[in-house]
Amino acid sequence: MSDICPFAEKCPIFGGILKDKVFTTKAYKDKYPEAGAEGRNACKRFQCKQRF
Numbered sequence: 647m648s649d650i651c652p653f654a655e656k657c658p659i660f661g662g663i664l665k666d667k668v669f670t671t672k673a674y675k676d677k678y679p680e681a682g683a684e685g686r687n688a689c690k691r692f693q694c695k696q697r698f
């Protein structure tokens with residue numbers, strides 16, 4: 647998947663907090679970071695980061 651959220655590498659949700667919850671993480675990534683522009687635009691973290 648190439649159209650991934652530009653903040654994914656440093657995002658604690660994407661790479662840290664959910665890492666032991668494989669199913670939850672997969673569902674989350676499918677819905678937000680790896681769902682293209684439409685997905686990440688629905689993410690509150692993404693919306694906040696874009697303001698700075």
Ligand code: SF4
Nearest residue numbers: 651654657679689692
């Ligand atoms: S979409 Fe949201 S949760 Fe996912 S990597 Fe980007 S900022 Fe983090």
